[in-house]
Amino acid sequence: MAAPAKVHRLPRTAATFLLGPSGDFSGHTDEPRRGSTKNYALVVPPGRVVLRQLSIAAMSRRERRPALQLAAESVLTGSLDDYLIDYWHIEQNNWGMAAIPRGLLEDYPEFVDKTGRAATRIQVPELSQELKNGLVLWTLEDAVTVCAWQNGVLTEWQTMPRPNGTTALGRFLHHALPIDVTEILIRAPGDPGSTYGKQIATTCSSIYPGAKIRVLEKPLTESRGRLATLCAFPQFIQEQAFQPASPSRKRGALLSGILLLASVAVFLVVQLQDMENQAAEAEHATSLLKIQAARSSRIADRVSRLMSEVRETRSLNQNSMVALLDDLSAVMPSTIRLAGALQIDRRGILSLDGVSDEEQDIGSFVRQLGRHPRVKKVRLQSVTAAQQDQEKDQGIRFRVRVQLERPLWNAPAESVES
Numbered sequence: 001m002a003a004p005a006k007v008h009r010l011p012r013t014a015a016t017f018l019l020g021p022s023g024d025f026s027g028h029t030d031e032p033r034r035g036s037t038k039n040y041a042l043v044v045p046p047g048r049v050v051l052r053q054l055s056i057a058a059m060s061r062r063e064r065r066p067a068l069q070l071a072a073e074s075v076l077t078g079s080l081d082d083y084l085i086d087y088w089h090i091e092q093n094n095w096g097m098a099a100i101p102r103g104l105l106e107d108y109p110e111f112v113d114k115t116g117r118a119a120t121r122i123q124v125p126e127l128s129q130e131l132k133n134g135l136v137l138w139t140l141e142d143a144v145t146v147c148a149w150q151n152g153v154l155t156e157w158q159t160m161p162r163p164n165g166t167t168a169l170g171r172f173l174h175h176a177l178p179i180d181v182t183e184i185l186i187r188a189p190g191d192p193g194s195t196y197g198k199q200i201a202t203t204c205s206s207i208y209p210g211a212k213i214r215v216l217e218k219p220l221t222e223s224r225g226r227l228a229t230l231c232a233f234p235q236f237i238q239e240q241a242f243q244p245a246s247p248s249r250k251r252g253a254l255l256s257g258i259l260l261l262a263s264v265a266v267f268l269v270v271q272l273q274d275m276e277n278q279a280a281e282a283e284h285a286t287s288l289l290k291i292q293a294a295r296s297s298r299i300a301d302r303v304s305r306l307m308s309e310v311r312e313t314r315s316l317n318q319n320s321m322v323a324l325l326d327d328l329s330a331v332m333p334s335t336i337r338l339a340g341a342l343q344i345d346r347r348g349i350l351s352l353d354g355v356s357d358e359e360q361d362i363g364s365f366v367r368q369l370g371r372h373p374r375v376k377k378v379r380l381q382s383v384t385a386a387q388q389d390q391e392k393d394q395g396i397r398f399r400v401r402v403q404l405e406r407p408l409w410n411a412p413a414e415s416v417e418s
Contacts, residue, residue: 016041019042040119043125045104049127052075053097070307085098118240122233127231135148136184139197148178173204184211189216353397362398366400374404377403380400
């Protein structure tokens, strides 16, 4: 059973634009809505997002993001910089990854330059939450994509080409998906009266006779209202903060600049020395930024190396500890038993408390420990005999401190930043 993932509630928008070569930006350049759009969103065409399933070890939230980035880099054909990437949790250590190729945004910067207005969000149709449990089938131009949802989480997906007809789809639905499907949604955007969509509906009804099947033919860019999605792509939202200002703001900034230059010209002679000092400070700040930029690649390498060391440390074999305890029990006389805590620190120092029925057995135990090849030094720290008659049956308490030849574990040394 899939665990509930964090669902992002998207804000309302006045308009949506379809990305890609056949989308609104390239196909409908003269539409009036492009001239005065104040609040709009970008929609990725169905089938154009890269969906992958990633598996990482359980770790803290701070370690999770770098681990997901390393896993994503291994399953993408291009560089991470060529995609807008976000993740959602499926179950346990399994995560879903959605990667939007930046090539789909080719016409978007030109639109922002003309209007001075950036999009409020970017949306992937396959990740939009339209039902909590069931199937969503997207009929594309040359394929059909099946998305399986459980408890509001996209858990499985598969894309099959159209030339296979409905045979491959029927086998996939019958053998690879759960049998308790009660709701099926078939999306055929921009294809009213689709014959292929009706064939898919017939196939689904034969496999899931009791399921409720709906066919939606409305284009994605005509949808309104609030939507929920598994991925919000915060990287795209952050990039919008650096988009150019609108023409009205540019004119206002230009007018303010002219007034500012006029004021500076009056006091230019008086403030000359101060401007020179500011220029020197700016040059110093620029030098610091260049140094930080030069270190950025080394920092990225160090993060990757530390992640590798963390995984290596977690997978350390604990046989050395088990072997030491076996050797300890082998040299311990039958009249001696451990009592209290047994402590081993990183320096290779072992401290143990014990109880012996005979005092001479303590000395024999200490001598046997001293002859062990892994022991460097043995020290009998204390011996306490029972003071009262009722405590004599409890034995003689003692404490031994053992210095091993080398520590059981050495922490990996970190490279020192220059």
